[in-house]
Amino acid sequence: MEVNSICGKSKTSLENFVFKSFATYSAERDLVMNSPRNGNNGSRRKEIPINEESDEFVYAAVEKFFGQLENKASNSNATDREANSSKVNTRNAAEELSKQFNRKVTRERIYPLLWEGLRRKFVTMNPPISENLQNQLAEKFGLKDSDKEIRVVNVVGKDASTHVVHSTADYVVQLIERVQQEKNEKAADEGKDPADVRVHVGIGAGYVAEILAERLATRALTDNPKLTLHALTPGGFYVERQENSPTAYFLRFADKQLDVKCRGMFSPPAVSDQNYDKMRQNPALKGNFVERENIDILVTSLATAEDEHGLVRRYFDYLKENGYFEKDVNEELTQKGWCGDVLFQPYSATEPISGSLRTIALFTLDELLEFSRKPGKHVVLVGAPCHDCDKLKTKALLPLLKEPRLRMWTQLFIDRRTAVDLLNRE
Numbered sequence: 214m215e216v217n218s219i220c221g222k223s224k225t226s227l228e229n230f231v232f233k234s235f236a237t238y239s240a241e242r243d244l245v246m247n248s249p250r251n252g253n254n255g256s257r258r259k260e261i262p263i264n265e266e267s268d269e270f271v272y273a274a275v276e277k278f279f280g281q282l283e284n285k286a287s288n289s290n291a292t293d294r295e296a297n298s299s300k301v302n303t304r305n306a307a308e309e310l311s312k313q314f315n316r317k318v319t320r321e322r323i324y325p326l327l328w329e330g331l332r333r334k335f336v337t338m339n340p341p342i343s344e345n346l347q348n349q350l351a352e353k354f355g356l357k358d359s360d361k362e363i364r365v366v367n368v369v370g371k372d373a374s375t376h377v378v379h380s381t382a383d384y385v386v387q388l389i390e391r392v393q394q395e396k397n398e399k400a401a402d403e404g405k406d407p408a409d410v411r412v413h414v415g416i417g418a419g420y421v422a423e424i425l426a427e428r429l430a431t432r433a434l435t436d437n438p439k440l441t442l443h444a445l446t447p448g449g450f451y452v453e454r455q456e457n458s459p460t461a462y463f464l465r466f467a468d469k470q471l472d473v474k475c476r477g478m479f480s481p482p483a484v485s486d487q488n489y490d491k492m493r494q495n496p497a498l499k500g501n502f503v504e505r506e507n508i509d510i511l512v513t514s515l516a517t518a519e520d521e522h523g524l525v526r527r528y529f530d531y532l533k534e535n536g537y538f539e540k541d542v543n544e545e546l547t548q549k550g551w552c553g554d555v556l557f558q559p560y561s562a563t564e565p566i567s568g569s570l571r572t573i574a575l576f577t578l579d580e581l582l583e584f585s586r587k588p589g590k591h592v593v594l595v596g597a598p599c600h601d602c603d604k605l606k607t608k609a610l611l612p613l614l615k616e617p618r619l620r621m622w623t624q625l626f627i628d629r630r631t632a633v634d635l636l637n638r639e
């Protein structure tokens with residue numbers, strides 16, 4: 214079903230209505246800005262500045278405005294001019310708001326409150342899902358009776374990857390709530406205090422983390438779960454872009470004043486093949502590997518081997534071009550049939566692969582596969598087109614769909630174009 218944020222109704226007609234109404238608002242805004250609170254005359258009571266209105270008041274205004282649109286959209290007389298008039302809609306919302314908060318709210322006040330609600334991110338767009346494409350993919354890759362779920366976000370165009378990420382973030386928020394509830398019930402059964410329950414989330418993809426923090430913050434009005442975030446990789450791949458490293462993204466959560474603990478991962482991004490096991494046993498990393506068992510939900514993206522924006526490719530190029538490592542690891546991986554990487558762990562069409570330098574992450578692909586099979590654990594993978602060049606990730610996705618050894622995900626989010634491309638492949 215096509216769902217739009219608060220209303221859950223047809224997006225196009227609603228969108229048109231909202232934007233038309235907002236256009237009307239500009240004239241009304243002038244009216245409000247020139248109202249007595251700005252000192253034109255003293256005959257009316259001073260209004261509270263919009264940005265000082267409480268969250269619950271602003272939210273209620275947004276909810277009442279959209280709520281009645283929802284009712285009308287489900288009414289067969291939805292095209293009725295009178296019913297859809299912006300005057301009637303704002304008047305009704307203002308009346309309800311006045312009643313609920315026991316203060317006089319004028320019709321002209323509603324649009325400024327809606328703008329404020331948008332600014333505070335109370336209104337979100339929920340892109341539609343294509344069940345038809347999901348079913349076709351599940352059929353094609355033999356996933357129908359498995360615990361794997363493919364979500365096809367039915368979006369196209371240059372912003373498709375952004376919409377897929379938004380959709381994933383919303384899903385993860387719901388997942389966090391579900392996991393919290395399950396853990397609360399378990400804690401109560403075991404005579405423990407549910408207030409101590411934390412939901413553990415492994416964060417791999419920067420942009421997803423950013424949107425996730427935003428989405429969680431908009432729900433901070435109610436009881437937000439206590440979160441522990443785990444970096445899935447060391448930040449060293451972002452040589453000159455440390456602002457994109459996992460620990461930098463933790464700040465986004467801290468900024469939102471959520472109850473959040475952040476566990477970073479500090480090691481070199483890659484070590485030579487012969488030092489790999491020793492490095493993973495290093496005492497400095499021990500805590501990370503012990504604590505990873507607590508992770509409930511792991512969210513990550515993937516890269517296609519040949520995409521120049523892939524961080525593994527970039528990092529090994531950086532080492533080679535600067536003479537820091539004599540071997541061409543990208544070439545070594547290509548010789549082994551490199552298709553893509555998840556958590557910076559490269560794989561071919563059939564198995565995990567590595568070169569003379571090996572990348573460090575909280576899980577190897579085999580470990581991630583084992584983790585994804587445990588009850589109550591979720592590995593959410595975002596397979597949207599590259600955020601930089603919009604190229605599809607089909608080549609990297611195919612092995613993750615076809616090869617049981619590489620199906621280390623439980624939920625996969627893709628866009629419409631990727632879904633169609635996957636269906637057209639052998």
Ligand SMILES: [Zn+2]
Pocket residue numbers: 520521522523599600601602603604
């Ligand atoms: Zn790219």
